[in-house]
Amino acid sequence: MCVYERMKELGIKLPKPPVPMGVYFPAKQFGEKFIYVSGQGPVVNGNALYKGKVGKELSLEDGQKAAYACMLNILGILEEKIKDLNKVKSVVKILGFVASAEDFFDQPKVINAASQLLVDIFGEDIGKASRSAVGTNVLPGNIPVEIEALFEIE
Amino acid sequence: MCVYERMKELGIKLPKPPVPMGVYFPAKQFGEKFIYVSGQGPVVNGNALYKGKVGKELSLEDGQKAAYACMLNILGILEEKIKDLNKVKSVVKILGFVASAEDFFDQPKVINAASQLLVDIFGEDIGKASRSAVGTNVLPGNIPVEIEALFEIE
Amino acid sequence: MCVYERMKELGIKLPKPPVPMGVYFPAKQFGEKFIYVSGQGPVVNGNALYKGKVGKELSLEDGQKAAYACMLNILGILEEKIKDLNKVKSVVKILGFVASAEDFFDQPKVINAASQLLVDIFGEDIGKASRSAVGTNVLPGNIPVEIEALFEIE
Numbered sequence: 479m480c481v482y483e484r485m486k487e488l489g490i491k492l493p494k495p496p497v498p499m500g501v502y503f504p505a506k507q508f509g510e511k512f513i514y515v516s517g518q519g520p521v522v523n524g525n526a527l528y529k530g531k532v533g534k535e536l537s538l539e540d541g542q543k544a545a546y547a548c549m550l551n552i553l554g555i556l557e558e559k560i561k562d563l564n565k566v567k568s569v570v571k572i573l574g575f576v577a578s579a580e581d582f583f584d585q586p587k588v589i590n591a592a593s594q595l596l597v598d599i600f601g602e603d604i605g606k607a608s609r610s611a612v613g614t615n616v617l618p619g620n621i622p623v624e625i626e627a628l629f630e631i632e
Numbered sequence: 633m634c635v636y637e638r639m640k641e642l643g644i645k646l647p648k649p650p651v652p653m654g655v656y657f658p659a660k661q662f663g664e665k666f667i668y669v670s671g672q673g674p675v676v677n678g679n680a681l682y683k684g685k686v687g688k689e690l691s692l693e694d695g696q697k698a699a700y701a702c703m704l705n706i707l708g709i710l711e712e713k714i715k716d717l718n719k720v721k722s723v724v725k726i727l728g729f730v731a732s733a734e735d736f737f738d739q740p741k742v743i744n745a746a747s748q749l750l751v752d753i754f755g756e757d758i759g760k761a762s763r764s765a766v767g768t769n770v771l772p773g774n775i776p777v778e779i780e781a782l783f784e785i786e
Numbered sequence: 787m788c789v790y791e792r793m794k795e796l797g798i799k800l801p802k803p804p805v806p807m808g809v810y811f812p813a814k815q816f817g818e819k820f821i822y823v824s825g826q827g828p829v830v831n832g833n834a835l836y837k838g839k840v841g842k843e844l845s846l847e848d849g850q851k852a853a854y855a856c857m858l859n860i861l862g863i864l865e866e867k868i869k870d871l872n873k874v875k876s877v878v879k880i881l882g883f884v885a886s887a888e889d890f891f892d893q894p895k896v897i898n899a900a901s902q903l904l905v906d907i908f909g910e911d912i913g914k915a916s917r918s919a920v921g922t923n924v925l926p927g928n929i930p931v932e933i934e935a936l937f938e939i940e
Contacts, residue, residue: 500894501901502917508878508938509820512663517918570662573780575920578770585772586654593655609656610671610780612729613770616886616921618893626881626918630662666817724816727934732924739926740808747809763810764825764934766883767924784816 481563484599492554496521499618504555511567513629515555517575519621520547529620533582536622541576542591548574548625549592553599560631568630569596569607575624578613585611592625635717638753646708650675653772658709665721667783669709671729673775674701683774687736690776695730696745702728702779703746707753714785722784723750723761729778732767739765746779789871792907800862804829807926812863819875821937823863825883827929828855837928841890844930849884850899856882856933857900861907868939876938877904877915883932886921893919900933 485491495504496518505515520527520543532541557563574589576582589611596605607627617624639645650672652658659669674681674697686695711717728743730736743765750759761781771778793799803812804826813823828835828851840849865871882897884890897919904913915935925932 500898500917500919501905501914502880503914504916506876506878506914506916508876508936509663509817514879514916514936516916517920568660568662570660571668572656573918575918577921580770582770583772583774585770590655597655606655606657606660608658608660608668608670608780609654610727610729610778611654611772612671612778613731613768613772614921615769615923616888616890616893618891618919618921620891624918624920626916628662628668663817722814722816724814725822726810734924736924737926737928739924744808751809760809760811760814762812762814762822762824762934763808764881764883764932765808765926766825766932767885767922767926769923782816782822 481599488598492557493522493550495555495558496551505559511631513559513631515552515627517624517626518548518551519624520544521551526619526621528622530622531577531579532588532622533579538584538587541588541622544623545588545592545625546595548623549595552625552627556629565631566600566604566629567632569600569605569627570630571608571628573626574611575614575617577617577622585613588623635753642752646711647676647704649709649712650705659713665785667713667785669706669781671778671780672702672705673773673778674698675705680773680775682776684776685731685733686742686776687733692738692741695742695776698777699742699746699779700749702777703749706779706781710783719785720754720758720783721786723754723759723781724784725762725782727780728765729768729771731771731776739767742777789907796906800865801830801858803863803866804859813867819939821867821939823860823935825932825934826856826859827932828852834927834929836930838930839885839887840896840930841887846892846895849896849930852931853896853900853933854903856931857903860933860935864937873939874908874912874937875940877908877913877935878938879916879936881934882919883922883925885925885930893921896931
């Protein structure tokens, strides 16, 4: 099934890609068929949906919603870059940082919300990626989650 | 010399690959000859060998043993994926996160234990990788070390 | 224009590549045309130019100077590896870690100093990379910034 039909069924609408917050490209293609999408936060129309640390100011559920919003931004950027998300051959790797309270240990559950979105849209074989999920003390603009992604395209 | 002869000489036995702690593949192959192995902790049979931060609850030596255990898991996953570790052409890159006390600055010494294992098994040219080793305030499940790795295979 | 003419105009002189602080190669080539340069700190002649966290012991400006020094080291290593920086086809991706006070949220501005150096030397198309910039509580040797980079060469 076409990626866009799945997205329609799931009620997923990609956001306008966020403006870079510094000297970088939102995405860069290399080796012809690989694309790195720069680290994205849960930013909508220039504003962070959530601020603070998961396990402190924010709950696990907040963190998951933030991770989901990060991945929507990644997909919005990717679509702008390659025009058609059906060209995605594989979501190769995602790296997720979660601004975390010292006693918050569920970073994988936070990032799962982003990973699940990929599986829902692209299916298991293509959408499920290799992954690292780690904590950190602080992220840019006090966002709770930042995710980057490596894609292979056809 | 064959990788498995070296491992036998060194008394290294690969663990059963750990079950993923979330929505990701333990490893994903891309561009035909590259494989990303997802971030691994010092987990054996589902239990973390060590918990806490290096320089606080844990010593440098504990951290090194944890890093070594992370790399064993990476190699166990890689073997399950490619069946024969002699196919490894290069350990390209490793990224190591060390949950660290504020005044612990020896992250490279921690990750060295994982890097040295690769050199011991694969030899310097193949096994020595490019690398980043960084600190962080907290990792999933309160593990002290998480390492991901990029391999090139033949 | 030749990369070295640009560097001369800008008064940029590459440093002698730093000695690795552990069991890793400063850079590793893979897939023929890709090179990962290992995480570099603001180290000159074996000494850290800056120590501490940005937003605590160090100002934003200190952090930017540190990020610039990290990138000079990366370029020094890359030149030693490929001999001629004109071979750089693309700076694909940089990942920057900023040791940060809990209330310092300007990691992208810190890493911009490294990213801008790449744009100045290689021009926008080649030098501007995809990027993630994140905070952390502590880095090796108490350095404030560590940056790794992925290059594509011709």
